[in-house]
Amino acid sequence: MRPSVRPDAAVKLAGKAAYGMDLDAPGMLWGALVTAPVARGRLRSLDLEPAHDLPGVVAIGPDDLPSLLPPSRGEPDRAIFPTEEIAYCRQPLAAVAAPTWAGARRAAAAVRVVVDAEPALVDLESLFPEWPGPDARRSPNVLAYVHAKHGDVEGAFRTADRVVEETYRTAGVHQVALEPHACLASVEDGVWRVRTSTQSPFGVREDVASLLGIPESSLVVEGTWVGGGFGGKGASLVEPYALLLARASGRPVRLALSYREEFELGRTTLPAVIRFSTAVKEGRLAARRVRLLLDGGSSLPGRDFATGYAINFLLGPYRTPAFEVEGYGIRTNKPPFGPHRAPFAPQCAFALESHLDEVARAIEVDPWAFRAAHVWRDGDETPLGQRVGPFGLRAALDAAGELARRWRAEIGPGEGVGIALGFWSTNTGAGGEVRLELAPTELRVVQGEREIGSGSVLAGLAAVAARATGLPPERISIDYGDTSRAPFDSGVYGSRTVGALGRAIVEATASVRRTLAERLRATEPVHLGVDGGEIVAITGTVRRPIRELLRPEERESGLVATGQHYARTGSIDESRVVEGAFYPFTDFTGSAHVAQVAVDRDTGSVTVTRYAAFQDVGVVIDRETARAQVEGAIAMGLGTALTEEAIWSEEGRLENPGLLDYRIPTLGEVPVPEVTLIEGYPGAGPFGAKGLGEPPIIPVPATIAVAVREATGAHVTELPLSAERIVRALKLL
Amino acid sequence: MSRPIELRLNGRPATIPDVPDDERLLDTLRWRLDLKGTKEGCRTGGCGACTVLVDGRSILACLALTREVEGTAVTTIEGSASDPDLARVRAAFEKVGALQCGYCTPGFVMTLGGLLKEIGRSAPIDQFLRGLDGNLCRCTGYASIVRAVAEMREPGP
Ligand code: FES
Numbered sequence: 075m076r077p078s079v080r081p082d083a084a085v086k087l088a089g090k091a092a093y094g095m096d097l098d099a100p101g102m103l104w105g106a107l108v109t110a111p112v113a114r115g116r117l118r119s120l121d122l123e124p125a126h127d128l129p130g131v132v133a134i135g136p137d138d139l140p141s142l143l144p145p146s147r148g149e150p151d152r153a154i155f156p157t158e159e160i161a162y163c164r165q166p167l168a169a170v171a172a173p174t175w176a177g178a179r180r181a182a183a184a185v186r187v188v189v190d191a192e193p194a195l196v197d198l199e200s201l202f203p204e205w206p207g208p209d210a211r212r213s214p215n216v217l218a219y220v221h222a223k224h225g226d227v228e229g230a231f232r233t234a235d236r237v238v239e240e241t242y243r244t245a246g247v248h249q250v251a252l253e254p255h256a257c258l259a260s261v262e263d264g265v266w267r268v269r270t271s272t273q274s275p276f277g278v279r280e281d282v283a284s285l286l287g288i289p290e291s292s293l294v295v296e297g298t299w300v301g302g303g304f305g306g307k308g309a310s311l312v313e314p315y316a317l318l319l320a321r322a323s324g325r326p327v328r329l330a331l332s333y334r335e336e337f338e339l340g341r342t343t344l345p346a347v348i349r350f351s352t353a354v355k356e357g358r359l360a361a362r363r364v365r366l367l368l369d370g371g372s373s374l375p376g377r378d379f380a381t382g383y384a385i386n387f388l389l390g391p392y393r394t395p396a397f398e399v400e401g402y403g404i405r406t407n408k409p410p411f412g413p414h415r416a417p418f419a420p421q422c423a424f425a426l427e428s429h430l431d432e433v434a435r436a437i438e439v440d441p442w443a444f445r446a447a448h449v450w451r452d453g454d455e456t457p458l459g460q461r462v463g464p465f466g467l468r469a470a471l472d473a474a475g476e477l478a479r480r481w482r483a484e485i486g487p488g489e490g491v492g493i494a495l496g497f498w499s500t501n502t503g504a505g506g507e508v509r510l511e512l513a514p515t516e517l518r519v520v521q522g523e524r525e526i527g528s529g530s531v532l533a534g535l536a537a538v539a540a541r542a543t544g545l546p547p548e549r550i551s552i553d554y555g556d557t558s559r560a561p562f563d564s565g566v567y568g569s570r571t572v573g574a575l576g577r578a579i580v581e582a583t584a585s586v587r588r589t590l591a592e593r594l595r596a597t598e599p600v601h602l603g604v605d606g607g608e609i610v611a612i613t614g615t616v617r618r619p620i621r622e623l624l625r626p627e628e629r630e631s632g633l634v635a636t637g638q639h640y641a642r643t644g645s646i647d648e649s650r651v652v653e654g655a656f657y658p659f660t661d662f663t664g665s666a667h668v669a670q671v672a673v674d675r676d677t678g679s680v681t682v683t684r685y686a687a688f689q690d691v692g693v694v695i696d697r698e699t700a701r702a703q704v705e706g707a708i709a710m711g712l713g714t715a716l717t718e719e720a721i722w723s724e725e726g727r728l729e730n731p732g733l734l735d736y737r738i739p740t741l742g743e744v745p746v747p748e749v750t751l752i753e754g755y756p757g758a759g760p761f762g763a764k765g766l767g768e769p770p771i772i773p774v775p776a777t778i779a780v781a782v783r784e785a786t787g788a789h790v791t792e793l794p795l796s797a798e799r800i801v802r803a804l805k806l807l
Numbered sequence: 808m809s810r811p812i813e814l815r816l817n818g819r820p821a822t823i824p825d826v827p828d829d830e831r832l833l834d835t836l837r838w839r840l841d842l843k844g845t846k847e848g849c850r851t852g853g854c855g856a857c858t859v860l861v862d863g864r865s866i867l868a869c870l871a872l873t874r875e876v877e878g879t880a881v882t883t884i885e886g887s888a889s890d891p892d893l894a895r896v897r898a899a900f901e902k903v904g905a906l907q908c909g910y911c912t913p914g915f916v917m918t919l920g921g922l923l924k925e926i927g928r929s930a931p932i933d934q935f936l937r938g939l940d941g942n943l944c945r946c947t948g949y950a951s952i953v954r955a956v957a958e959m960r961e962p963g964p
Pocket residue numbers: 846847848849850851852853854855856857858867868869870
């Protein structure tokens with residue numbers, strides 16, 4: 075057994091883990107960004123001279139790029155520095171580096187920026203005061219448009235017993251990783267090198283190489299320990315600026331965002347408006363119309379993907395004979411939309427689950443029974459026509475229902491118990507590879523990801539390797555290499571790490587066994603074991619130390635085998651797609667949550683007294699790590715539910731760019747939840763595991779909203795459920 | 808203006824030359840003394856990641872000026888192994904696995920170490936938990952941290 079449930083506990087508790095923020099180098103310069111003072115406008119002039127005049131300062135702006143960046147490359151809104159149009163407040167316009175941090179800040183302030191401000195587009199709804207009409211798609215402010223339809227929607231609405239229409243609004247939320255984005259860059263002998271706190275070293279390499287117009291082979295990205303990612307550290311952010319400054323100065327350059335900048339120019343979930351129209355016939359869903367306006371900020375990475383994927387979660391895991399969905403991604407003067415743990419799915423689940431509650435109430439059916447009657451079962455069809463694979467949601471719902479009945483029997487006045495559901499899919503992404511090195515006394519798993527905190531790399535992959543090889547965990551080490559040495563992997567995101575790299579480990583293990591079988595001329599399967607401190611290959615009655623099976627050239631490397639996994643997904647019925655892109659799921663992961671809340675009717679303040687999660691996991695790979703993911707996601711979801719809201723002024727300035735005004739949950743506000751892991755419904759990962767980083771956050775805001783309504787009758791249709799919104803909803807009763 | 812500052816650092820006397828008057832303790836520790844176990848998060852007193860002990864009491868190093876701690880005993884996570892209270896907190900966190908990314912962890916250890924010194928090992932658990940309201944953790948949901956606090960306490964009367 076390893077000494078702690080966390081393999082990285084000792085190094086982190088000793089203060090010896092070096093994060094991106096902790097990097098330095100001899101002769102290092104400190105970088106800082108010069109950013110746009112307004113959210114929209116024309117850049118009239120940018121004068122770097124006053125910064126250049128300061129001692130030891132290097133400054134770069136748009137004029138320093140053309141040699142690197144052919145204008146044909148990339149979209150204008152992905153440009154390193156804008157040359158004309160300012161797209162959002164705090165957009166980087168130039169960058170400086172100086173021998174001290176204070177010097178860099180002074181230099182950044184010395185750069186003279188002159189802009190002609192123009193009115194910013196901030197409020198998503200101001201562009202189409204009614205709702206986007208048929209011509210809206212041609213608007214330059216529409217970044218994405220998706221439309222799908224199936225069944226006799228019009229007929230179902232015509233003959234419905236009841237139609238329920240509602241509009242929901244959700245707020246922008248930040249990831250709030252405790253460590254800001256930070257990196258250390260250098261350029262030497264034509265090699266661009268950056269050490270950075272990232273969820274995806276290979277993603278950063280691809281991203282930065284294309285932004286700078288350099289070949290990927292000349293750029294080496296090395297991950298550091300990561301002080302929280304949650305989606306915010308997937309793509310590059312500070313790296314290209316640090317590299318350009320390093321090239322211009324000939325010195326290593328550290329560039330870290332201030333925590334304020336982290337809020338102001340970090341990329342995350344932005345606001346949305348969701349409209350439902352639901353037709354019910356004889357107590358069942360007959361048809362549904364769902365419309366989505368999603369704020370894409372100044373550019374919506376993934377465009378149709380982001381919008382089309384979100385729509386899945388507005389339809390939810392429910393049988394729907396007929397539906398029509400339409401989604402718009404809208405350009406506003408905010409930083410580009412970016413991923414935030416299960417991007418936008420908690421917001422979708424909040425709207426959908428609250429709406430289903432409303433529908434059930436409208437037809438006087440118990441909301442739990444209404445969900446149970448509609449929730450997908452194995453073999454059902456998703457709205458877009460994909461077969462639903464093994465899905466533990468019904469089991470989770472049953473268990474949640476039983477617990478909720480127990481809790482309801484125990485609560486007092488002013489308290490309520492809510493249940494809500496969520497679903498997700500393991501995104502095995504663009505794939506990944508591992509290299510196994512079997513040495514006489516240990517098995518090394520060489521791969522490209524650093525541990526970002528979820529445990530998926532150091533605990534998850536080690537557990538997969540132990541299970542695949544049969545070796546005890548203390549014989550397995552997880553090794554990491556920079557992008558010049560490690561096999562490719564697309565990143566720690568999308569709940570994919572254990573799924574994709576785990577499958578690659580299983581494949582590589584099979585290859586190790588085959589090689590050993592050849593060398594042993596085995597007629598029976600080969601297993602691995604440990605004898606007196608050495609790893610041995612076992613077949614039938616034969617036990618041979620690995621040491622004796624290695625070839626001379628394998629003395630250093632051990633026996634090497636590689637494995638890879640690239641996503642294999644199901645398919646959707648394309649005839650249901652009218653326009654845009656919709657995607658199939660890799661697998662089906664369900665969650666059912668139960669919350670007990672107490673609400674103060676005068677102040678609107680909500681106390682979460684008890685919380686429970688029933689999580690479909692496929693199979694448990696590492697129990698403590700799995701539980702920890704669920705616990706952490708619940709707390710993060712409580713922030714989305716109750717307090718977290720990015721607020722922009724009419725001019726497009728973020729008004730709460732700090733932890734004192736943007737409040738995330740503290741210890742006293744989060745109950746220790748009861749976590750139940752549900753096995754038996756295998757997913758896309760090794761041994762049938764399902765990804766777990768994201769799913770448990772999805773039902774949280776919905777569960778709280780339903781519980782608040784149970785406690786008070788207040789039907790809040792906006793996130794977060796701030797005290798003010800609850801009081802306002804109570805007044806409407 | 809800058810001048811040398813004398814203090815005890817992780818149990819040893821230390822003189823830090825040329826500390827500017829407006830330098831924050833956090834920056835002195837991290838960039839002058841290379842003690843980067845003390846984490847820099849918000850720099851505005853909002854996250855607790857930078858917590859260190861000054862004469863046994865926890866303070867936020869991002870809000871303290873280095874010259875304000877002149878003559879005191881400063882303890883950081885790097886000195887935690889030789890302090891019995893801090894070592895006790897670390898052992899509990901390690902056993903329970905009360906961390907994920909670990910960026911908040913040194914701050915939690917220092918705050919809890921300060922609390923152990925202040926209220927003793929068998930104080931009611933709620934006193935410890937209330938004392939952690941200035942330490943944010945985005946990863947764990949605090950559940951494992953609560954388990955670690957229970958582990959770290961001595962069962963009281
Ligand atoms: S860095 Fe000191 S409280 Fe956040």
